[in-house]
Amino acid sequence: MSLVKIIRTQRNSYGIRNVLNRSCPALVTPSISLVSSIRSFHRQRGSQQSGDGNFSMFWKSFAGVGIGGATLFYALENSHERNALMKEAPKNSKITSPDRFVDNLPTYGYEDIAKHSTSENGIWVTYKKGVYDITEFVATHPGGQQIMEAAGTSVDPFWDLYQQHNSPEVEKILETFRIGNYKDARESDNISDLWANQPKRDPRLIMRSERPCNAETPNDLLGSSYITQSNLFYVRHHLPVPEIDMENYKLKISSEDGTGKTLEFTLEDIKKFPKHDVTAALMCAGNRRSQMSKHKATKGLEWGPGAVGNAVWSGARLKDVLEAAGVKPDDAKQVQFNGMDLDATGKPYGASIPLTTALDEKKDVILAYEMNNHPISRDHGYPIRAFVPGSVGARCVKWLNSITISSEESLSHWQRLDYKGFNPSIDPNAKDYAKGTAIQYLPVTSAILSPSNGDAVSKKEEYVTVKGYAWSGGGQKIIRIDLTGDEGKTWIDGTIEQQDKMPAGRHWAWTLWSAKIPIPKGKKEVEIWVKAVDSNYNTQPENVDNIWNTRGVLNNSYDKIKIKIN
Ligand code: MTE
Secondary structure, X not given: OOHHHHHHHHHHHOOHHHHHHOOOHHHOOOOHHHHHHHHHHHHHHHHHHOOOOOHHHHHHHOOOOOOHHHHHHHOOOOOHHHHHHHHHHHHHOOOOOOOOOOOOOOEEOHHHHHOOEXXXXXXXXXXXXXXXXXHHHHHOOOOXXXXXXXXXXXXXXXXXXXXXXXXXXXHHHHHOOEEEEEOOOOOXXXXXXXXXXXXXXXXOXXXXXXXOOEEEOOHHHHOOOOOOOHHHOOEEOOOOOOOOOOXXXXXXXXXXXXXXXXXXXXXXXXXXXXXXXXXXXEEOOOOXXXXXXXXXXXXXXXOOOOOEEEEXXXXXXXXXXHHHOOOOOOOOOEEEEEEEEEXXXXXXXXXXXXXXXXXXXXXXXXXXXXXOOEEXXXXXXXXXXXXXXXXXXXXXXXXXXXXXXXXXXXXXXXXXXXXXXXXXXXXXOHHHHHHOOEOOEOOOEEEEEEOOOOOEEOOOOOEEEEEEEEEOHHHOOEEEEEEEOXXXXXXXXXXXXXXXXXXXXXXXXXXXEEEXXXXXXXXXXXXXXXXXXXXXXXXXXXXXXOOOOOOOOOOOOOEEEEEEEO
């Protein structure tokens, strides 16, 4: 059976949309700019072959992320459906590989491929030495428009960054689309340059993806101390960790409207500002996404409750630095942060926060250069990261390169086309994203860290001791932890074990709590639920049913575990 046929079959049973959409979060939304960059990459490449331009330099600068065009390949990786496809596909696949030219197949160049970018002319893409006709695939794919944006080009740049696609299985499936050999395939393998010299990570972290690195802290280690050790702190990257030349490192600060001064600061300059310490939790918007995915598939990494940590962050107040640069208060303005990690278009990871937040001393926004009293490690943003207490992790931009005061939010993909919340019925497209509101402060949440779901307790015990964390964004204090062992018939007050003593509105750190839940007599299992209440008396929704969203962000539903009684 051809892949297309298999997909047609699968479509009825699983829904091909899910097949295609379930994967790396940052990549689901198409980026037209990325695609035009790929097109310009090919143009550059063509001109280099005719003698002008510098292909190798261009390729190296192409250290970016694939977004739209990668959609086809998400269908082929990281899904149960892919495994189902694999059972069938190899039987009928030709034994070929994208790494090799195939005898008896025609050879095409860049110009030939570029002519096949519409369904009328056929939709072709190249990968390594292969040319693939995906016309039929697109026709069967409800989200075909996304694929169309990569039509007539190479998909190699996507896979350079998202190496989870580079599996023999995926390549085998891809080969079923093979129609030719690509004569303009790059000769040398520059891929490794992108990933050379990535930091070593603590092997105890649970790796959700290697390249880029996304790893979370196991529950037992997360709950074992109020301050999360830096080497055990979750890591969330969208791109390779940049290599920074500290001899020439300067943080640039400017205002788009030309007011204020354009200044450049070395790390040492930033250290001359008064040092400010903030004990604060940092949480990814996708924390606990895996629980949301159990309700219905989401697009994103399957984080457990460990995409959060609590650390002491130290650095200069952003307010002090902006004031030194002559920035004046303006309620309408934004502070745009740009990192040094570049996407496929050469654009940096970026995000923005309101200028009012940055200039408010009580919001404690800092340019952090220390984490837990040591220089911030490369994984966490060395030499300087923006740290915005109480906000979603996405706004705390690492490897800070520049700060721009603007009347606009950051134009970055991660500000405009990701990290926004939608109702359960919306599978957001670019228009929805444009209308949506960027997540800043996070809602109140809590999680159980011990025991683990499925653990057993003896029926001779009277209680099971439950421990976990609670936290609310925007500096709200956790005022109560509510637990139940009988599905809400009776509730127990959790004991707050550790909490900061900050003034109202500045509770940036998490709260650790514990509770004793009675073991019901004559039962084989007890289900334990927790919810936290913050100082605004906001609390958590009982389940994900009505907060579910395709991106799987903002899961702050009750945390629930089942414990066996032996
Ligand atoms: N900054 C840059 N430059 N690049 C990134 O990929 N990821 C963001 C944020 N800052 C990111 C970034 C996201 S989504 C999160 S949750 C936090 O960093 C994670 O920070 P950590 O890796 O230090 O835990």
